[in-house]
Amino acid sequence: MNELKQNILQNLAKDDGFFIRLNERNSLEIKRKILDYGLERTRKEIQSKLKNKSFYQGAYNGRYRLTDFKKICEKFGYDCFELIDSINYRESLKKDGHSSIDLKLPKTEYEFTEFSYLLGLIWGDGGKSGKEIRITNEDKQIIEETKSIAERVFGMKATERKYENKATRIDLRGGLTFLKILEKAFDLP
Structure with a gap:
């Protein structure tokens, strides 16, 4: 660990x-x-x-x-x-710029297990869109688990978006901070 x-x-x-x-x-x-x-x-x-x-x-x-x-x-x-x-x-260090939101980091083995599950969902059913990470899934249990893990492990709110004739999308609202963590530590393309 x-x-x-x-x-x-x-x-x-x-x-x-x-x-x-x-x-x-x-x-x-x-x-x-x-x-x-x-x-x-x-x-x-x-x-x-x-x-x-x-x-x-x-x-x-x-x-x-x-x-x-x-x-x-x-x-x-x-x-x-x-x-x-x-x-x-913080994207720019040369000038006053907006910092992304603060996130917690996983600390316990259990939190890392939950994070691993979330990573699997991102790689399997999700990806990035601009500065946000999104997961597309229709399974209600997966949607609720995703939202719960995001809040518990990182302190970020995940938003569920339902569209007519499209699959439900979960926006992991970790902003640039979460995106950069995934890119730098886990090689998210």
């Missing part, structure tokens, strides 16, 4: 667009570690692309680039995956 989590983080961290948020307790602990060690020293040693002010603001707010946070955790001996409260994706 740990190897799977590390592989996911390693693949996601290759893209500077991923940002993570920490809960308040973890945020305070990591911020304290960084400040005790030295803000500028930490930033330089992890080779962050951010300037001191931006790096500090992120640490103060418990929000980090995944690339930086992974290196911070390695430096101070933390399990990066377990500390992450939510993840989001």
Whole structure:
């Protein structure tokens, strides 16, 4: 399980667009570690692309680039995956841009099992349309399970759309964040 989590983080961290948020307790602990060690020293040693002010603001707010946070955790001996409260994706880092929605990551073996089921549905009955992931299926049980898994595992709302003379479509409303997770960590074409 740990190897799977590390592989996911390693693949996601290759893209500077991923940002993570920490809960308040973890945020305070990591911020304290960084400040005790030295803000500028930490930033330089992890080779962050951010300037001191931006790096500090992120640490103060418990929000980090995944690339930086992974290196911070390695430096101070933390399990990066377990500390992450939510993840989001920001398409443009050069200008003010809209971040996609925050999503939770699966943590337990059961959540990964449910995620695997969802991946099977996406690969078998779904795909991407623009920045959204959609699944087409008429089975009521599958529709309800899909919506339930999306909410429980990722904290995202799935919307069921019924059309006359067409199959029911389930929109997994994870936005660009969910799409990028699937593309970067699972090679969704």
